[in-house]
Amino acid sequence: MTTPNITSELTSENIPTEPKWEPSALIRCDRCGDASQAYTRATKGDFELVLCGHHTRKHELALASDGWTLDIRLDVLEEQAAKYKQVASDDDNF
Numbered sequence: 001m002t003t004p005n006i007t008s009e010l011t012s013e014n015i016p017t018e019p020k021w022e023p024s025a026l027i028r029c030d031r032c033g034d035a036s037q038a039y040t041r042a043t044k045g046d047f048e049l050v051l052c053g054h055h056t057r058k059h060e061l062a063l064a065s066d067g068w069t070l071d072i073r074l075d076v077l078e079e080q081a082a083k084y085k086q087v088a089s090d091d092d093n094f
């Protein structure tokens, strides 16, 4: 009797994917200028737009329906907001 050779090597982890776009404090919203950090990259052909959280929410449907590819990283914005909240509540205890 032979034991079946069960392998669990077939996972989706080895499939190459495009690197995620990473927001940076140096990348500012194309609409707000220096006022806001960009959290979304929209691309269509040779064109690229970067948008802050506010302008992402305002324009994402229009851009998507116009054929733009959206790389939305509002998760990063939420992470940063959570950290600021943490800092703010730490200050309350002072």
Ligand SMILES: [Zn+2]
Pocket (backbone or CB within 6 Å): 029, 030, 031, 032, 033, 036, 051, 052, 053, 054, 055
């Ligand atoms: Zn903006």
